[in-house]
Amino acid sequence: MERVPILKIGDILLVSIQLDMSDQTAVALQEDLAERIVATGCHGVIIDITALDIVDSFVGRMLSTIASISKVLDAETVVVGMRPAVAITLVELGLSLNGIRTALNVERGMELIAAARADELDYQLDDDPDAETATP
Amino acid sequence: MALSAEESGRLAALLGGHAEQVTQRWTEIVAGSLRGRLSQAELRRQVQDLHSAIVTTSKQGVIDLSAENAAELRAALSELSRGRARQGFSATETAISIFALKEVLAGLAEEAGGATALRDYVAFSNLVDELGLFTFESFVRTRESLIADQAEQLLELSTPVVKLWEGVVAVPLVGTLDSARAQVVMERLLQTLVDTGSPYAIIDITGVPAVDTQVAQHILKTVVAARLMGADCIISGIRPQIAQTIVALGIEFGDIATKATLADALRHVLRLNGVETARRQPRRDV
Incomplete structure (x- = not known):
């Protein structure tokens, strides 16, 4: 069975989907990704779908599942490189890929994850003084 | 005969x-x-x-x-x-x-x-x-x-996508928006987003004479498609009468940013990008 390669770049895992997804490859990808997130401690996942001509409800659900799994493991998921034709088809079908963040290309995706990560750290640092003022 | x-x-x-x-x-x-x-x-x-x-x-x-x-x-x-x-x-x-x-x-x-x-x-x-x-x-x-x-020819001519700033493109819509034109506009805008790698698009509807539910539907579809690709859309150029029509028809733009003029939309995007657009006092010669 073919497997989708998962590459580690800094604090980010990059998944580039280059083949037609079947049930088996989807499940394998989910398992592999979950393992890699835990093993590497990465906080961002980028899924590159530039090579996909067709994104149907099956692929859409797979992306949603991956995003949910990553979220549980404290990693932000960004889907990048969706083609215009694919986006138009998804809109016409009424599929909206809820809960998935998107970016135009891998570079923008990495910026997005870095920005989200920075916000989160700021927020955690800001947390303590807020708590003190809230409960005097 | x-x-x-x-x-x-x-x-x-x-x-x-x-x-x-x-x-x-x-x-x-x-x-x-x-x-x-x-x-x-x-x-x-x-x-x-x-x-x-x-x-x-x-x-x-x-x-x-x-x-x-x-x-x-x-x-x-x-x-x-x-x-x-x-x-x-x-x-x-x-x-x-x-x-x-x-x-x-x-x-x-x-x-x-x-x-x-x-x-x-x-x-x-x-x-x-x-x-x-x-x-x-x-x-x-x-x-x-x-x-x-x-x-x-009209279809070809009337749908330009222009670059306003680094990472900001704009589509000035002129004339009535029917399904065929909306399709052309959508495709061209999305393709430009990919080609230029711009994360922001401004849809300016100053030149659209009337906005009904169908036109709003077309614009919303374009915005959602752009979002799926990872770009944000801002709608600008909403004239007072159009705003009243939109409210009267009960059209919801949801969390899509809407601005009155193209200038406001551009300033909004620049601020999101972290570019300062301070209003300076005009310089006077003494």
């Missing part, structure tokens, strides 16, 4: 015999109706072409406009009506160019006299009617193809 061999023989004799007189009279009548918008020389040439086409066809025996041997006549008629349609003449002015032949024939028939003259005139007259209808049809065809061409 077709003329019999005998009748067309007489028609050929009648028109061919008085060629100079016929074209002269014909040109005069048509020139009167066109009120000098076409030069005498050109008109004369057109009439001569038609005259010779009719004579040639009628010499070959039975005249039937749909038959093989009337190809030359049909070509001459189409040529005339195409020219008239392109030069902006009205349908009546085009048809009169043919129907003027009736008046000429009436004059000739009166001169000739005789028992068969009246019957011949009626038959000739029917033929001229047929020629007139054919002219009218090709006139309409030419006009329709002109309209189709223009609609296509």
Whole structure:
């Protein structure tokens, strides 16, 4: 069975989907990704779908599942490189890929994850003084 | 409607015999109706072409406009009506160019006299009617193809995607937005987003005369598609009346940013990008 390669770049895992997804490859990808997130401690996942001509409800659900799994493991998921034709088809079908963040290309995706990560750290640092003022 | 061999023989004799007189009279009548918008020389040439086409066809025996041997006549008629349609003449002015032949024939028939003259005139007259209808049809065809061409050109011209800033593109929509145009706009915008790698797009609807639920639907679809690709859309150029219509129709733009002017939208995007756009005091010379 073919497997989708998962590459580690800094604090980010990059998944580039280059083949037609079947049930088996989807499940394998989910398992592999979950393992890699835990093993590497990465906080961002980028899924590159530039090579996909067709994104149907099956692929859409797979992306949603991956995003949910990553979220549980404290990693932000960004889907990048969706083609215009694919986006138009998804809109016409009424599929909206809820809960998935998107970016135009891998570079923008990495910026997005870095920005989200920075916000989160700021927020955690800001947390303590807020708590003190809230409960005097 | 077709003329019999005998009748067309007489028609050929009648028109061919008085060629100079016929074209002269014909040109005069048509020139009167066109009120000098076409030069005498050109008109004369057109009439001569038609005259010779009719004579040639009628010499070959039975005249039937749909038959093989009337190809030359049909070509001459189409040529005339195409020219008239392109030069902006009205349908009546085009048809009169043919129907003027009736008046000429009436004059000739009166001169000739005789028992068969009246019957011949009626038959000739029917033929001229047929020629007139054919002219009218090709006139309409030419006009329709002109309209189709223009609609296509309009579609091509009126949907530019312009780059406003690094990473910011804008689509100034002008004119009514129907499904076909919305599709073209959507495709072009999304393709530009990919090509330029711009994360922000501004859709400016200043030039859209009216926004109904259908137009709003098209705009919303474009915005959602752009979001799926990872770009953010801002809608700008909403005029006061349009804003009232949108609220009255109950159209929800949800969390899509809307701005009154393109300038506001650009400032909004620049602020999101972290570019400072401070309003400076204008410098005054002392």
